[in-house]
Amino acid sequence: MALLDTLLLALKTTFVSGLVLASLYVLMASGLALVWNTLGIFNFTHGAIMAAAAYVAWQISDPKGYGLGLAAGIVGALIASGVMGLVINRLLIAPFLNQKNVVLIAVMTTLSGAFFIENSALLIWGPRIKQLEKVVDGNLRVAGTVISGHEVVIIVIAPLLMLGLWAFLKFTWTGRAIRAVAQNREFAELSGIDVRRMYAVAFATAAMLAGFAGIMLGAIRFITPGLGAEPLLKALIVVILGGLGSIPGTILGAYVVGFSEALSTYYIGAYWTQAVLFLIFIAILLIRPSGLLGKD
């Protein structure tokens, strides 16, 4: 009986921690997928935006900064992320959109943009590590395991945000136009859609999603300029695993990666987790080269 209880507890624990990880990955990867879907490029500033948003939120909210409270910090950081997205799109992507090898150019420009943002953050806020307040204090006992209120918020908000993103893309004129541009740029132009404007809107939306992920992360990890580096790598895995060009695939990919990571950390050890993740990644791509829900 004792053995069964231990096993059950282990399962519950891994389920809960897997859910937390998966929800974080949903937040991190969805913006990356939206940009890939719409503009057809990988945005390597995605992780840097997470870090910058966390710093801005800290600056506004923390008593050592402006001390305006967490709510103001979150709102301010989200706006800052959106503006950052617009600027990055304008400077690093829009000028090269008509080039034939825009995909490679965008890798270069966004990678250098990421270095620029990360080092600017280092210059502005210094090397001393910081942390944001948690959105909700205290812990919760769920199914025999302890989970922080902040993590509960992440678990609940991630799917809600995805629902919001889906409704935006499905039911609004702008959202429909963004999907239209992604599917057939020329026909979109012939329909009177300002393609570059839709790119900007998509990019800013993605940047705000990244910013939100950064703010959430900033309360459970320490804020450093490299805060978004590892999440960016995870987000890349999630997006490719789920299937390029599919936001539902990205969400599914996030949960697959999250639960795999939790299980392998518990049963195999944190040291091997990355290796196990890549093993699963390669195995799935061998069977389905275009990802879980990707189209050939």
Place this chain on the structure above:
Amino acid sequence: MGDVTLDVSGLVSGYGRMPVLHGVDMTITASDKPGLIGPNGHGKTTFFRTISGLNRAWEGTVRFMGEDITNRPAAQIMRLGLVHAPQGNTLFREMSVEENLLLGGFAPRARAVHKTTLEQVFELFPRLAERRRQSARTLSGGERQMVAISCGLMALPKLLVLDEPTLGLSPKLKMELRDAIAKIVESGVQTMIVEQDPEFLSTLTTRLFFMSEGRIEADIGDGQSLEHSRIREMYFGVA
């Protein structure tokens, strides 16, 4: 005569360094029912891509309703009312018929009345009403063509350009589409139709342009009958 709708002069354009249009001149007035014929690969589609802003004009000017629209962005030209319905294989494939149509009416002027226009379109093509929730990818060639034409109508065009609306369709479908296009023309929407089949155009147009090797080789106006011998001469070089 009446007002000039479209006035193209000396238009040169192409792909890469290869010119396809070698100086196209064309003037259409409001009372014309224009059609364009010509063999494949002689610049018909390039001509439309250039006047609608998808390709750059290398030389020459395009004026629409008196306004110079040469090399303006496609989305801007379309908002002025020059609407180009491309060949039916270019739709938003992963979207439903209804979403495709709504996007056709994206521009502000059309969006304000999109519900009424949508009803009119469904009246014209009842089959699209049946398939409104189906994704464009799953439609037949004829249905896709209906969607392409309807998207153009949703934009409330002042000049609707239909690029080979019957390409690859069965004779029966072709007749069906011709009747629908005739209704569009009757409703007062000026429509320029591109075709390879002069017979198809004969009932729908009063003015026929013949394009060959990137130029307008013949302009057959109202009153002049379009004899078969003339067309044979144009296509084969023998009377």
